[in-house]
Amino acid sequence: MSIRVAIAQINPKLGDLPANLALYEEKIRQGIKEQAEFLLFPELSLTGYFLRDTVPSVALTMKSAEMRKLKQLSRQLPFVAGLVEESADHRFFNSAIYFEDGEVRHVHRKVYLPTYGMFDEQRYFARGDRIRTFDSKFGRMALLICEDLWHPSTIYLAALQGALAVLCPSASPLRGIVDAQVQDDNARYWEMINQAYAETYSLFMIYGNRCGFEDGVGFWGGSEIVDPFGQRIAKAKYYDEDFFVADVALESVRRKRTMSPLLRDEDIDLTINELMRIRERPRAPKVIQELKGTKVRKFKKPKAKRRKPRAPRRR
Amino acid sequence: MIQIPTNTTLLRELLTGFIRNEVHKTGLTRAVVGLSGGVDSALSAMLAAEALGAKNVLAILMPYKSSHSDSLAHAEMIVQKSGMESLLVDISAQIDAYFERFPDADSRRRGNKMARERMTILYDHSARWNGLVLGTSNKTELLLGYGTIYGDMASAINPLGDLYKTQVWALAEAIGVPDEIVAKVPSADLWVGQTDEGELGFTYREVDRLLYLMVDQRYTRPELLAAGFAEHFVDDVAQRIMATQFKRRLPVIAKVSQRTIDRDFRYSRDWGK
Numbered sequence: 001m002s003i004r005v006a007i008a009q010i011n012p013k014l015g016d017l018p019a020n021l022a023l024y025e026e027k028i029r030q031g032i033k034e035q036a037e038f039l040l041f042p043e044l045s046l047t048g049y050f051l052r053d054t055v056p057s058v059a060l061t062m063k064s065a066e067m068r069k070l071k072q073l074s075r076q077l078p079f080v081a082g083l084v085e086e087s088a089d090h091r092f093f094n095s096a097i098y099f100e101d102g103e104v105r106h107v108h109r110k111v112y113l114p115t116y117g118m119f120d121e122q123r124y125f126a127r128g129d130r131i132r133t134f135d136s137k138f139g140r141m142a143l144l145i146c147e148d149l150w151h152p153s154t155i156y157l158a159a160l161q162g163a164l165a166v167l168c169p170s171a172s173p174l175r176g177i178v179d180a181q182v183q184d185d186n187a188r189y190w191e192m193i194n195q196a197y198a199e200t201y202s203l204f205m206i207y208g209n210r211c212g213f214e215d216g217v218g219f220w221g222g223s224e225i226v227d228p229f230g231q232r233i234a235k236a237k238y239y240d241e242d243f244f245v246a247d248v249a250l251e252s253v254r255r256k257r258t259m260s261p262l263l264r265d266e267d268i269d270l271t272i273n274e275l276m277r278i279r280e281r282p283r284a285p286k287v288i289q290e291l292k293g294t295k296v297r298k299f300k301k302p303k304a305k306r307r308k309p310r311a312p313r314r315r
Numbered sequence: 316m317i318q319i320p321t322n323t324t325l326l327r328e329l330l331t332g333f334i335r336n337e338v339h340k341t342g343l344t345r346a347v348v349g350l351s352g353g354v355d356s357a358l359s360a361m362l363a364a365e366a367l368g369a370k371n372v373l374a375i376l377m378p379y380k381s382s383h384s385d386s387l388a389h390a391e392m393i394v395q396k397s398g399m400e401s402l403l404v405d406i407s408a409q410i411d412a413y414f415e416r417f418p419d420a421d422s423r424r425r426g427n428k429m430a431r432e433r434m435t436i437l438y439d440h441s442a443r444w445n446g447l448v449l450g451t452s453n454k455t456e457l458l459l460g461y462g463t464i465y466g467d468m469a470s471a472i473n474p475l476g477d478l479y480k481t482q483v484w485a486l487a488e489a490i491g492v493p494d495e496i497v498a499k500v501p502s503a504d505l506w507v508g509q510t511d512e513g514e515l516g517f518t519y520r521e522v523d524r525l526l527y528l529m530v531d532q533r534y535t536r537p538e539l540l541a542a543g544f545a546e547h548f549v550d551d552v553a554q555r556i557m558a559t560q561f562k563r564r565l566p567v568i569a570k571v572s573q574r575t576i577d578r579d580f581r582y583s584r585d586w587g588k
Contacts, residue, residue: 015587216472
C-alpha cells in the first residue's frame with residue numbers, strides 16, 4: 001500500500017511546551033489540508049533539544065493533559081511526536097511516540113544517548129532498553145531516534161523484525177564545515193547512512209530533522225525519505241523550516257526484496273552464536289597483559305557467585 | 316601544508332541564519348556593532364546587515380585621538396557600502412578625563428580602558444536602540460586570550476567566535492569586505508604603531524595552523540612536533556590558552572548551596588525562546 005507521508009521540519013521553542021503544542025496542532029492541520037495520512041515530527045520537537053535542567057519540568061507522563069491532547073489530535077492524523085517521557089518511577093526518557101486513532105500505539109525510548117563533545121544526554125536522560133517494531137495501520141514500522149541509527153545493531157534488529165519503514169526523528173546539529181562539500185560533515189554522514197541503510201535493508205528511511213538555533217548551535221534540517229532502491233524521493237530544505245508530503249509506496253519493498261532477498265538470507269543463528277562467543281571471550285588476561293606487558297595467563301572461568309538478593313527494583 | 320577548511324558559501328548561510336535566529340528569538344530585530352575599521356568588525360557588521368537588513372544594524376564608530384586615520388576611513392567605507400545606520404562617538408574626552416587622575420598608567424591599562432569604554436557605549440545604545448550587541452572576537456583571539464575581558468570580548472551574540480583569523484579573511488573577501496580592509500596589517504590600534512602579530516610574536520597564519528591541529532584535530536604535543544612546529548612555539552601557545560582560560564568563562568562562584576549557578580543549575584541561554 002501507499003501512504004502519503006508528511007514531515008514537519010520545525011524550529012520549536014526551547015522548554016516552552018504550550019507554544020510547541022500549538023505548533024504541533026498547526027502542522028497537523030497543514031498535514032490534513034495537504035491530505036497526508038501520516039506525519040513525522042523531529043526528536044524532542046515538543047520541548048526543544050538542549051533542555052538540560054528543564055528536562056523534569058517539560059516531561060510528560062501517560063496521564064498528562066498534553067498526552068491526552070496528543071492522543072486526541074491523532075484521531076485526525078496519525079503522527080510521531082518527539083518528547084520527554086516520564087515513567088511511573090520518575091525516570092526521564094528521550095522518547096518518540098506513535099499516536100494513531102486516539103491512542104498511543106508505540107513508544108520508543110532512545111537507547112543510544114550521545115554524551116561526548118557537545119552532547120550531554122546521559123546526564124539528563126535514562127537509557128531505553130529495547131528495539132521493537134510495531135504494526136501501524138499502514139504496515140510494520142520501527143522508530144529509532146537520531147544517534148540510535150549511528151549504531152548499526154539498531155537498524156539490523158528493526159529490519160529482522162519486519163520493519164518496512166524506519167522512522168527516524170532527529171535533532172542533528174550542524175558541525176564540521178568542510179571545503180568543497182555541499183553540506184556540513186554531519187549532514188553528509190546522515191545522507192550517506194540513510195541511503196545505505198535503505199538499500200542494504202530494503203526498506204524506507206523516513207528521516208525528520210529539525211532546524212533553527214539553540215545557544216548558537218544550528219540544526220541543519222534536510223529531512224528526507226529514501227526508498228528501498230536508495231533513491232531519495234523527497235527532500236526538505238537545509239537550515240530552514242519546511243513541510244513536505246510524499247507518497248511512500250510500501251509495495252516497492254516487496255519488489256526490492258524479490259530482486260535482492262538479502263534479509264531472507266540473513267543467518268540470525270550465525271550472528272547470535274558469534275555474538276555469544278564475543279561476549280564470553282575472556283577479557284581479564286588481555287587487560288593484565290596490557291598493564292604489565294607480561295604473557296597471557298590462562299584464564300580461569302570464575303565460579304558462579306551466588307548473587308546477593310537485591311531489593312526488587314520498582315518499575 | 317595544513318589547510319583550515321573554509322567553505323565560505325556554507326559559512327555565510329550558517330552565520331546569517333545564526334544572527335537572524337538568535338536576534339529574532341529575543342523578540343528584537345536589530346543589532347549594534349562597534350566598527351573599528353578592521354576586518355573582524357567589518358565582517359560581523361556586514362553579516363548582520365545581510366541577516367537583518369542594513370537599516371536594522373547600528374554601527375558605532377568610536378575613535379580615540381591617537382587612532383590611525385585609516386581606521387575611521389575604513390569604518391566609514393563599510394557604513395557607506397552596506398547602508399547601515401551609524402553613529403560617531405569620539406572617546407578621547409572621556410578617556411583623557413579618567414587618566415588625568417592616573418597619569419602613570421601604561422599603554423596596556425590605557426588600551427584596556429578604551430576597550431571597556433567602547434563596551435559601555437555599545438551597551439548603552441543597545442538599550443536605546445533595542446538592538447543586541449554583536450561580538451567581533453574571532454577564535455584565534457579568544458583562544459590566545461588576546462582581547463580585553465569585559466571590553467571587546469563582551470557581546471550578546473558572536474558570529475565569529477568559531478572562525479580562525481585566516482577564515483575571517485577568507486569569508487570577508489567572499490562577502491565583499493573591501494580589499495584594503497582585508498589586506499591591511501591587523502592591529503587593535505590601541506596605541507600608535509601597535510600590530511597584533513608584532514605583539515603576539517608570531518603570525519596569524521602560523522598560529523591558526525597550529526591551533527587548528529591542536530584544538531580542532533586534537534593533535535598531541537609529539538604529533539604537533541612531528542608535523543613540523545617548533546617546540547617553543549607549541550609550548551608558548553599551549554601555555555597562553557591555559558593561562559587565559561578565565562577570560563572565556565563566567566566569574567568563579569563559591570559553592571554554598573545545593574544548586575549553584577552554572578555548576579548544578581544548568582540551563583541553556585535560549586531557555587524559553
